[in-house]
Amino acid sequence: MNHNITTGKVMDTSRVIRDNVAKLIRNAAISRLEKTIDGAAVEVNELEADFIPGRILANHLAFIQISGEFVTVTFKCHFSIEAVKKIAAHKFDADKKNMVSDREVFDFIKEYCNLVAGKVVALFFDCSIEMGIGLPLCTTGFYEVFSKYDEAELLPNMHYDFWRMQVNGSNMVCSSIFEVLNETRLTGLEGYEIAADANTEGEIEFL
Numbered sequence: 001m002n003h004n005i006t007t008g009k010v011m012d013t014s015r016v017i018r019d020n021v022a023k024l025i026r027n028a029a030i031s032r033l034e035k036t037i038d039g040a041a042v043e044v045n046e047l048e049a050d051f052i053p054g055r056i057l058a059n060h061l062a063f064i065q066i067s068g069e070f071v072t073v074t075f076k077c078h079f080s081i082e083a084v085k086k087i088a089a090h091k092f093d094a095d096k097k098n099m100v101s102d103r104e105v106f107d108f109i110k111e112y113c114n115l116v117a118g119k120v121v122a123l124f125f126d127c128s129i130e131m132g133i134g135l136p137l138c139t140t141g142f143y144e145v146f147s148k149y150d151e152a153e154l155l156p157n158m159h160y161d162f163w164r165m166q167v168n169g170s171n172m173v174c175s176s177i178f179e180v181l182n183e184t185r186l187t188g189l190e191g192y193e194i195a196a197d198a199n200t201e202g203e204i205e206f207l
Helices: 015-036 081-087 094-099 102-126 141-146 184-189
Strands: 002-004 043-045 060-068 071-079 131-133 137-140 158-167 170-180
Touching: 015 071, 015 102, 015 158, 015 170, 015 184, 060 102, 060 141, 071 081, 071 102, 071 141, 081 102, 081 170, 102 131, 102 137, 137 141
Parallel strands: none
Antiparallel strands: 002 158, 043 158, 060 071, 060 131, 060 137, 071 170, 158 170
8 A cells, every 4th residue: 555645735756756665665574574484474465445544553563764865764563462473483482482571572573673674775775875774663553643644744745655464374564654855866766676685684683
């Protein structure tokens, strides 16, 4: 689900650029999860047609900011503790899975956000676009209601994307909201083919 939510006060960012940015972020999120779960199947689905952004999607929310001169991104992971335990089952001691603490789950999901952000930076760098990464944070999912998705409240050239990833019978929702600050400098994304991962670099080390 990829929405154009510009205010209409300036010319909309081209659909091609917008869609390529969204595709790049999704690729980073999906590929890092695939590495994390060691080859288990990841099913990716769009949210329901009547989905309204700003709705609480899970009990917990992790997010990280990726910013640069030409584009800024906030990546979010909406999750429940039990879902993360099942999704990342092999990362937890099987005999002690039910005793995994909230802190361990939060550490795991924050490190996942770090890896997604790192992949986003690497993909943009392939197109000669430099980005920086903030610190991942976890909070209650309730704070999603304070996110600004209403067209009247958004800055020009801002867009958002939501999708659901299901693994081992459990799912979490990921989302991104991004602002294109310089469309001209992002034209390198047009026709850019994302290469398949060739190694296992970037796996989560769960302690």
